[in-house]
Amino acid sequence: MSVLGTAGAAPRRDARYEAVRARLNLHAVLPGLEDVVAGDAEMAALVAGTDLTVHFKVAGGPAAAVRFAGGRCRVWPLGAEAGDGGEAAVCGAGSGAEADRGAGNGAARDGESSDRGGRHRDGEDRADGRGGGGTVTLWFTSSAHLNRMFDGSGTPIPLRGFGKLGFMQKEFTQLSDRLAHYLKPTPELLVDPDYLAMNTRLMLTTAAFAVPILLEHDPPAAGFRRVFDGGSIALTVLPDGPSVGLVLGPQRIVAVKGEIDSPTALIRMRDVHIASAFLNGTLDTFAAVACGDVEISGQLPKVDALGLVLERVPIYLS
Amino acid sequence: METYSFAGSQALFRRAAEVIPCGIYGHFSPAPLVPPTSYPFFAVSGKGSHFTDVDGNDFIDYMCAYGPMVLGYNDPVVDEAARKQAEKGDTLMGASPLMVDLAERLVELIPFADWAFFAKNGGDMTTYATMIARAATGRSKIVAIEGGYHGVAAWMQGGGHHGVVPQDTENVVRIPWNHAAAFECVLEEQPGRIAAFISTPYQHLTFADNELPAEGYWQRIRELCDRHGVVLILDDVRAGFRLDLRGSNEYFGFRPDLACYCKAIANGYPISAMVGRGELKSEAAGVFYTGSYWFQAVPMAAALACIDELQRRDAPAYMADYGRRLTDGMKRIADAHGHDLKVTGPPQMPYLRLTDDESTMLHQRLCAECTRRGAYFTSHHNWLVSCAHTDEDLERTLAIVEEAFTVLDEEGGT
Numbered sequence: 001m002s003v004l005g006t007a008g009a010a011p012r013r014d015a016r017y018e019a020v021r022a023r024l025n026l027h028a029v030l031p032g033l034e035d036v037v038a039g040d041a042e043m044a045a046l047v048a049g050t051d052l053t054v055h056f057k058v059a060g061g062p063a064a065a066v067r068f069a070g071g072r073c074r075v076w077p078l079g080a081e082a083g084d085g086g087e088a089a090v091c092g093a094g095s096g097a098e099a100d101r102g103a104g105n106g107a108a109r110d111g112e113s114s115d116r117g118g119r120h121r122d123g124e125d126r127a128d129g130r131g132g133g134g135t136v137t138l139w140f141t142s143s144a145h146l147n148r149m150f151d152g153s154g155t156p157i158p159l160r161g162f163g164k165l166g167f168m169q170k171e172f173t174q175l176s177d178r179l180a181h182y183l184k185p186t187p188e189l190l191v192d193p194d195y196l197a198m199n200t201r202l203m204l205t206t207a208a209f210a211v212p213i214l215l216e217h218d219p220p221a222a223g224f225r226r227v228f229d230g231g232s233i234a235l236t237v238l239p240d241g242p243s244v245g246l247v248l249g250p251q252r253i254v255a256v257k258g259e260i261d262s263p264t265a266l267i268r269m270r271d272v273h274i275a276s277a278f279l280n281g282t283l284d285t286f287a288a289v290a291c292g293d294v295e296i297s298g299q300l301p302k303v304d305a306l307g308l309v310l311e312r313v314p315i316y317l318s
Numbered sequence: 319m320e321t322y323s324f325a326g327s328q329a330l331f332r333r334a335a336e337v338i339p340c341g342i343y344g345h346f347s348p349a350p351l352v353p354p355t356s357y358p359f360f361a362v363s364g365k366g367s368h369f370t371d372v373d374g375n376d377f378i379d380y381m382c383a384y385g386p387m388v389l390g391y392n393d394p395v396v397d398e399a400a401r402k403q404a405e406k407g408d409t410l411m412g413a414s415p416l417m418v419d420l421a422e423r424l425v426e427l428i429p430f431a432d433w434a435f436f437a438k439n440g441g442d443m444t445t446y447a448t449m450i451a452r453a454a455t456g457r458s459k460i461v462a463i464e465g466g467y468h469g470v471a472a473w474m475q476g477g478g479h480h481g482v483v484p485q486d487t488e489n490v491v492r493i494p495w496n497h498a499a500a501f502e503c504v505l506e507e508q509p510g511r512i513a514a515f516i517s518t519p520y521q522h523l524t525f526a527d528n529e530l531p532a533e534g535y536w537q538r539i540r541e542l543c544d545r546h547g548v549v550l551i552l553d554d555v556r557a558g559f560r561l562d563l564r565g566s567n568e569y570f571g572f573r574p575d576l577a578c579y580c581k582a583i584a585n586g587y588p589i590s591a592m593v594g595r596g597e598l599k600s601e602a603a604g605v606f607y608t609g610s611y612w613f614q615a616v617p618m619a620a621a622l623a624c625i626d627e628l629q630r631r632d633a634p635a636y637m638a639d640y641g642r643r644l645t646d647g648m649k650r651i652a653d654a655h656g657h658d659l660k661v662t663g664p665p666q667m668p669y670l671r672l673t674d675d676e677s678t679m680l681h682q683r684l685c686a687e688c689t690r691r692g693a694y695f696t697s698h699h700n701w702l703v704s705c706a707h708t709d710e711d712l713e714r715t716l717a718i719v720e721e722a723f724t725v726l727d728e729e730g731g732t
Contacts, residue, residue, distance in 0.1 A: 220478045231676065264677040287335035290348035291328065292355045298677040300350055300698060301525050308478055 015143070019061060020217045021316045022143035025150045026056055026064040027077050028209035029317065032179050032202045033066060037073035039198055043178050044071060046171050052164055054172065055137040056156075058146050136164045152180075185280060200272050201242045203279035204235060205257060208244035210313045211306065212253040221312045227305040228253055231264030237275040238268055246306075265298040267306075281314070319721050321690045326372040327359040344470075345384050350524075350698045352679075356686035358694075364391025366706040369694075377694040378711045382702040385556055385581030388637075389627055390706025396585045399623035403616045414615035420622055424593050427625065428565045430573045431593035435602060437612050440555030441469020443578035443592045444516065446607050448473070450576060450594070451514035451549035454601040461504055461515045461548075464492045465523045468516060468553050495521040495529055498538040505546045515543055516551040519566035520663065524698045525678075527671070528663030536572035543575075549598070552577040555590070559583060560666045560702070562634055563625070565593075582628070587620035633705050634666060640712065641665030641703045647716045655723040669700040680726065687722035688715075 036043050050068040055078065057063040063078035138156035140146040148154025158165060182198045183206070189195045214221035215228065228248045236243040236259065245260035246253055269275035274293045277283035285307070288294040296303045331348070335341035341348070341359075348354040358371030367390055369379050382388065389396060403416065421434035437443055448460050460473070468474045472486035491512070493500040505512055517539075521529040543550040552574035554566045559582040562569040567577065575598060580590035588611070594602060627633075645661040645668050652659035658673040672681045678697060685695040693715045695701065 223476065223478045262677075266679075284335055284341075286340040286343075286347060286349055287331070290331050290335070290341055290354045290359065292353065295353060296349075297352045297682055298679045299525070300352070300678075 234263035352682035403619035432596035440580035587617035589617035
């Protein structure tokens with residue numbers, strides 16, 4: 001498996017492709033900012049005093065909010081497709097509580113679970129994604145426009161919060177550059193244990209949060225949707241994490257950070273080195289399973305299908 | 319009871335992984351064995367219902383090499399026939415007379431068969447069958463059952479799998495098992511476009527309860543094929559000669575147009591076969607289809623001896639009786655430990671799972687504990703019994719199952 005490390009078949013970069021890629025960038029990659037702020041002291045210091053919400057909105061497409069407050073960063077999908085004005089659910093990201101309601105199984109445990117539904121437990125944010133402090137809204141005319149920004153070649157159109165653009169140009173840019181740094185490993189970088197740990201955590205999270213998006217919007221992956229017909233899948237790096245889960249509801253699949261209770265399918269990687277190789281596509285997965293470096297158990301058809309879905313990720317994000 | 323270790327298998331696998339994709343590929347891949355570290359990967363010898371792995375561990379084999387072993391490993395009658403032919407020659411410059419003998423034997427044995435054709439693997443035959451059907455009908459589409467497995471050719475693998483492009487499967491229409499109305503719907507929606515209906519005689523998927531055909535199902539499929547000019551292909555690769563020596567269609571009371579066999583035809587010697595109705599013989603002749611080793615005489619000699627032995631030993635009845643006693647005994651043990659062990663499929667090829675185990679993790683542990691004690695069970699696939707399984711094997715197996723459940727009890731897994 002490779003989440004970001006290797007390219008798949010070269011796809012045609014049409015509107016459909018750009019739309020899927022935009023969703024992945026907003027709902028699977030961007031949430032990595034949470035981990036970067038939480039786990040990189042330099043980045044935490046950078047946003048320590050910031051009280052600001054940043055909206056990313058694609059015309060007729062996905063939208064996400066990034067909130068900096070109390071020294072933390074939170075990322076969640078905005079409930080409406082930008083420009084639609086409605087309250088459409090965004091597949092693929094939610095809290096453990098939502099996951100529990102949606103699928104009836106595999107509720108996220110407390111402590112590490114992510115809440116990306118725009119309804120935060122501590123009440124620091126409003127349901128519309130606006131928190132206290134200022135709000136910056138960045139508008140993109142198309143998914144391709146947003147993707148160009150993620151590639152470092154596009155410039156968003158600010159619609160709101162002009163007074164905070166300095167933060168966007170300086171601190172936010174440093175933060176996003178650091179996220180990109182962690183997501184682009186080299187053999188030399190992976191020697192550093194701190195880099196290895198952060199890269200593994202981000203890759204694992206990106207993988208998990210990409211799955212619901214691909215199952216809904218990527219046609220080859222969507223062919224496997226019927227396999228994810230209930231139960232839950234846990235992916236864990238031994239001995240102490242990180243962990244992510246996929247709670248498989250009849251209507252929606254929800255990715256969560258942290259351990260989940262009673263998963264019906266389990267993937268456990270022996271240590272962070274195995275996990276890194278697994279997630280970066282440099283591990284012979286079949287051999288690793290046979291040797292016990294990667295343990296799989298439970299509903300194996302789900303594990304098998306998950307692997308095939310995850311192989312779609314680098315097609316969009318390599 | 320002694321529990322096995324698999325250091326030799328693990329060490330050899332690490333060597334294999336260096337030079338062979340997957341280490342061990344395909345259906346022998348350790349990947350679905352949970353945990354793989356409780357299973358042997360490499361076998362060095364076999365006798366009767368037992369095989370020995372590279373670590374010297376002895377197993378009662380309930381997978382029968384995934385089907386080819388039906389009389390027992392190293393069956394003396396089959397091996398003697400093969401040895402005698404090997405002394406004369408195997409792959410020679412010309413077809414063996416044994417090919418004619420074997421074709422006549424199958425035509426005699428299988429009531430609907432008018433001709434026979436030989437290759438190596440089941441997938442050779444299923445693909446050939448679809449080509450014959452397309453040649454005969456001038457149509458392109460094949461109707462198959464959702465999840466149905468007919469080999470590894472790209473046309474039968476699902477979209478999204480490695481090496482499969484959408485064009486490979488665009489002419490395959492999948493319908494639910496046991497749903498003749500769905501087949502009728504496809505025929506009506508795509509008139510004149512369906513060349514063949516292909517299915518196993520019953521639904522024997524992996525990771526799922528096996529399902530027998532509903533009353534009247536196959537007869538309805540036959541009717542619809544006749545009405546719409548569709549070729550009915552029976553994939554009897556796995557079940558053939560285990561349920562009924564005349565073909566599994568006789569077991570379920572219907573007549574196909576083409577039937578494909580492989581697993582139990584020659585007790586492990588490499589050969590597969592197709593038989594067909596006379597109306598399709600000229601179309602079969604018209605499809606160019608061959609392989610470098612498809613005329614090997616040794617497997618044909620083995621097949622002739624194997625079929626004779628299967629008849630002499632009334633193999634389907636023997637295997638059914640053993641399978642019933644095995645699964646009945648296991649159900650009793652499971653019940654005594656507070657579990658419901660569900661058995662589906664024919665007793666010759668039972669599929670088992672614990673119903674109180676949604677994740678299947680408990681069942682996986684049970685199979686692993688049994689395997690570590692010498693009863694080779696997998697958790698994902700139907701098991702297979704053979705004519706070589708003995709009362710002593712049964713007694714030993716049930717003792718292993720009892721201890722495995724006790725271990726799970728002690729570990730808090732039950």
